[in-house]
Amino acid sequence: MKGDARCRPNGAPGTRWRPTNAMTPFLAAQIVLTLFVFVMLLNSAAIMVYVERKVAALLQQRLGPYLVGPKGMLQPLADVIKLMFKEELRPKAADAFLFALAPIISATCAFAAFAVVPFGGSTTLFGLLKEPLRLQVADVNVAILVVFAIASMSVYGIVLAGWSSNSKYSLLGGLRSSAQMISYELSYGLALASVLLVGNSLSITDLVNRQAGAWLHVLPRWFVFVQPLGFLIFLTAGIAETNRAPFDFPEAEQELVAGYHTEYSSMSFAMFFLAEYINMVTVSAVATDLFLGGWQGPFLSESIGWIWFLLKVAALLFFYVWMRWTLPRYRYDQLMRFGWKVLLPLAVVNLLATAAGVLYFQ
Amino acid sequence: MILFYSFAVIAVVASLLVIAQRNPIYSVLLLIASFGALSGLYVLLDAPFVAVIQIIVYAGAIMVLFLFVVMLLNAPHEETEYDEHTQMLRRSGAMRFGGFLAVVLVMELVWALSKGGQTGRFAGASVSSVALIGRALFTDYAFQFEVTSVLILVAMVGAVVLARRTS
C-alpha cells in the first residue's frame, strides 16, 4: 500500500508541498529581513548625505550643516522634505515615458544589486529560530555575477535620462557617463575574476568564509593581503562605475550644467541621488565582503559579525567621500585614457599573476 | 508552471512589439525586456550561469551598443511613405513575399513540432555547476575558445575600421 504522508518528506514526488508549522517563523523572518534591508538602504542614503556634507566641511575647515537638529543631524530630513515639495517639471519636448522610466531603472538596479550581498553570518536571532537565517536577501550561488549583471543594467537609467530629456547637455552627459561606466566595468570584472581565482567560488558567502582565521594568529586571512593590486583596481573601478569624483566629469556642476540629470527636479532627481549613494554602499559592501573579510573580526562571534561589516563599510564610504573632496577631477579624455590604457592592462596583469600564483602554490 | 508561462508570454509579447514598433529606441528597450524574460527561463532550466551571462553580455553590453548607435545616428523612424498607411501583409512586392515566407516558416515549425516529441518531464541530472562548465570549456573545447577570442579581436578591428571617417 502507498506510504502515508507521515512517512514521506514534505513535497516528495507525488505529494503536494504544504507549508508546515516549523516554516512560518522562518518565512516571516525572511520577509522581515527583506524589508529591513530595504529600509536600511534608504537610511544609509540619508546618512551619507549628511556624512558627505559634514566630512567635506571638515576637510575644508568649515562647519557644514549645524542648524537643523543637534550638530545638523536632521539636515537630510530637511533635504528630503524640500525635494518632495518641489515642483515636478518635465520639458515639453521630452519623451514622457522614457523620462519617467529612467530614474526608476536607476533606483531599482541600485536596490536590486544589494539583494545578493550578504552582510552577516547565519544568525538564529538569539535562539528564536530553529534554523539559522542567512543575513542575505537571496542566497544565490552565482552571487558575484548577479552583482555585476545588475551594475551593467544601471547604465540604462543614465543613458535613457540623457536621451529623453531632449537637451544637449543631458545627451552629452548621458552618453559620456555611460561610456565611462561600460569602460570601467571591464577592469571591475577582471579584478573580480582575480578574487574568484583565489577564492574558488562564485558565491560571496563562500568567499567570506574562506577568509576566516589568521596567519600566525596575527594577520587575518583577508584577500586584500593576497590581492593588494586587485583591491586597488576594484576600488578605483568602483568609484568610476558610480560616477563619483575624481571620475565625475559627466555630472559635474561646473562642466556640463548637471549632465544627465539637468532636466530632472523633485523626486525624480532624488531617485538619481538615491541610486548614486546606494551604488556607493553596494560597491563598498562587495569590496568589504571580497577583500576585507566581510563580517569576520576578532572578539565577535559570527552571529553578530554584522557589526564588523558595518564598521568596514563605513571605513570604505569615508574613503569615498575623502577621495571626492581631496582629488581634482579628471577631464573626460584623461578619464577614458586612464580606464583603457592604465587600469585595464593592470587588471589583466593582475589576473595573469594571480593565475600563475594559484598554479604555483597549488 | 506559472513562472514558465509568465516569462514565455513576456518574451513573446516583447518580441512582437519589437518588430512592430516604429521608434527604434522603444524596439531596443522592448528587446531588453525580452532578454530579461529569457534569462528567467534559463534559471527555470537550471542554468543560472547562462542566465546571468545573458544579462551581462546581451542585455548589458550588446543592447547598450545598439542604443548608442540609435542615439548617435538619431535614427529616423519613418521608413517608406507606403509603410505609414498599410499594414504589413498588404504591402507591395518584396514585403509581401517576405511576409509570406515568414508564414510558411511558422507552418513548417508547427508541423515539425506536432510530429510527437517528448511530452514527459525533464529526465536526467542537470549540470548547473559553473566549475563543470568551465572545466569542459577549457579542456574539451579549448580550441573553439581560442578561435572565438581571435574572432572577437577581428570583429573589434573590423568595427573600428568600418566606422572610421574616411575624409
Next chain:
Amino acid sequence: MMPTLNDYLVLSAILFSIGTAGVFVRRNLITILLSIEIMLNAVNLTFVAFGRALGSADGQIIVFFVMTVAAAEAAVGLAIVISLFRHRESLNPDRFASLKW
C-alpha cells in the same frame, strides 16, 4: 505540472519565427539587426533546453559561443550601418538597392 521539453521548443519556434518575420518585413536596418538577435536568442533557448533534457553541459557551452559570435556580429553590423548612414542619410535598405555607391 512542470514545463516539458516540447513547451520550450514551441516557445523557441515562436520566437524564431517572430525574428524571421522581422527580418523579412521591416524596412529599417537597425530593426533588422534586432530581429537577428531575436533569432539567435531563440536558438540559445533551444540549446539550453536540450542540454537540460540530455543532462549535459554542452548546451550551455554552445550558448556561450553563440553569444560571443552574436556580440561580434552586432558590433560589425552596427559599424556597417553607421558607415551606410553616413553616406546616404537613410536607414532604409531599399535606398541602397543600386550598386553605385
